[in-house]
Each structure stands twice: as structure tokens, then as C-alpha cells.
Amino acid sequence: GAVVSQHPSRVICKSGTSVKIECRSLDFQATTMFWYRQFPKKSLMLMATSNEGSKATYEQGVEKDKFLINHASLTLSTLTVTSAHPEDSSFYICSAREALGRAAYNEQFFGPGTRLTVL
Amino acid sequence: QKEVEQNSGPLSVPEGAIASLNCTYSDRGSQSFFWYRQYSGKSPELIMFIYSNGDKEDGRFTAQLNKASQYVSLLIRDSQPSDSATYLCAASQGGSEKLVFGKGTKLTVNP
Numbered sequence: 001g002a003v004v005s006q007h008p009s010r011v012i013c014k015s016g017t018s019v020k021i022e023c024r025s026l027d028f029q030a031t032t033m034f035w036y037r038q039f040p041k042k043s044l045m046l047m048a049t050s051n052e053g054s055k056a057t058y059e060q061g062v063e064k065d066k067f068l069i070n071h072a073s074l075t076l077s078t079l080t081v082t083s084a085h086p087e088d089s090s091f092y093i094c095s096a097r098e099a100l101g102r103a104a105y106n107e108q109f110f111g112p113g114t115r116l117t118v119l
Numbered sequence: 120q121k122e123v124e125q126n127s128g129p130l131s132v133p134e135g136a137i138a139s140l141n142c143t144y145s146d147r148g149s150q151s152f153f154w155y156r157q158y159s160g161k162s163p164e165l166i167m168f169i170y171s172n173g174d175k176e177d178g179r180f181t182a183q184l185n186k187a188s189q190y191v192s193l194l195i196r197d198s199q200p201s202d203s204a205t206y207l208c209a210a211s212q213g214g215s216e217k218l219v220f221g222k223g224t225k226l227t228v229n230p
Contacts, residue, residue: 042222043220
């Protein structure tokens with residue numbers, strides 16, 4: 001149980017294009033999903049917290065107009081990197097928190113990540 | 120600033136030894152604590168979580184929590200080369216759904 005998927009796993013795009021990444025909880029309902037970014041040999045950096053049916057909450061320094069987040073249902077959140085530039089190249093990872101069960105402990109389950117390369 | 124501190128390592132142990140990973144946190148409002156394992160190029164995988172003072176054992180892994188000292192540890196018994204990874208400690212942020220992650224400790228288990 002508690003499986004989170006991400007799609008695509010890897011994407012290469014040209015500078016200036018937009019890229020959409022999907023995060024799905026496969027066997028549970030997620031009230032909250034989180035989007036992280038990780039640069040090589042660095043720790044996870046939380047970008048935003050996404051709640052179903054409401055606007056995402058962005059961390060300080062993260063441009064909400066550049067990183068568009070939509071949490072359309074209890075099993076799907078999307079991150080769109082708009083007008084991507086080479087400095088946006090990174091490993092983007094989502095995680096999900098169960099709506100029921102062990103949600104009280106703030107347990108997060110991570111997706112496999114999406115490696116974005118912007119040329 | 121709520122922080123989680125870990126020794127960055129690298130920590131190197133021989134196969135079969137006990138690996139001890141440590142973590143301290145600054146937010147006394149943190150209620151639950153997590154250890155994630157991250158292999159190179161992969162996303163974090165939850166190993167254990169603990170929310171009560173004392174020890175919690177799961178197979179070869181034991182998590183220890185001391186809220187008075189704001190200290191969490193993870194012991195890996197009978198370490199295997201497959202345990203070689205970066206271990207991330209995380210603490211729930213009091214009053215929030217967010218987790219605060221440490222920078223991770225890189226563990227190498229030598230055959």
C-alpha cells in the first residue's frame with residue numbers, strides 16, 4: 001500500500017517550453033501532496049504544499065507563476081514548470097499524505113521522481 | 120528557523136557491523152519523526168517513523184527518540200552493502216503538515 005507514481009520519470013525539453021509533471025496516489029486518497037526539488041548531492045527542498053481543491057502554498061523564494069500546481073482530486077496533483085530554463089534542471093519529487101489512517105503522524109510517501117533537463 | 124541536523128558523513132562501516140545514524144531537531148513542537156533511505160538517483164523511501172520516547176524496532180532497524188534531548192537515531196544491525204545509501208531524518212513541523220528534512224548522512228557498508 002501507499003504507492004505514489006510520477007509521470008514522466010525523465011524529460012528533456014528546450015529552454016522556454018513548459019513541462020507538466022503528474023503525481024498520483026495509486027492506492028490511497030491524499031489530502032495533501034508536496035512538491036520537492038533536489039539538486040545533485042543536495043538535500044530535498046520543499047517547493048509547495050498542495051491541498052485538494054484549494055490553492056497551493058508556496059515556500060519562500062519559489063515563484064508561484066513559474067511553478068504552477070493543480071491538485072484536481074484526492075489522487076492527482078500536477079506541477080507545471082512554465083518557460084523552463086536550464087537552471088530549472090533538477091530532480092522533482094512529489095510526496096503524498098494519506099487522508100485517513102496514519103495521517104495524524106504526517107507520514108509522507110514519495111513518488112519515484114522526475115528528472116528534468118532543460119537544454 | 121526550524122532545523123533538523125545530521126552528520127553529513129560519509130559514515131563507513133564494515134559488513135555485519137552496526138551503523139548508527141544521528142539526528143537532532145530544534146522544534147520542540149515536533150511530534151513525529153521519520154527516517155528515509157535514498158539511493159543515488161532515486162527518491163526517498165520511508166524506513167521507519169517514531170513518535171514516542173524510547174525505541175522502536177523493525178527487523179534490522181531500530182529508531183530511538185529522546186524528546187527531552189531533541190534527539191533521534193537510527194541503528195542498522197548486521198549492515199549489508201545494500202544498505203549503502205543516504206539516510207534522511209525528518210521531523211514533523213509543529214502545527215503543520217510539513218516535514219523538515221535534514222541534509223542526510225551518506226552511509227557506505229563495505230563488503
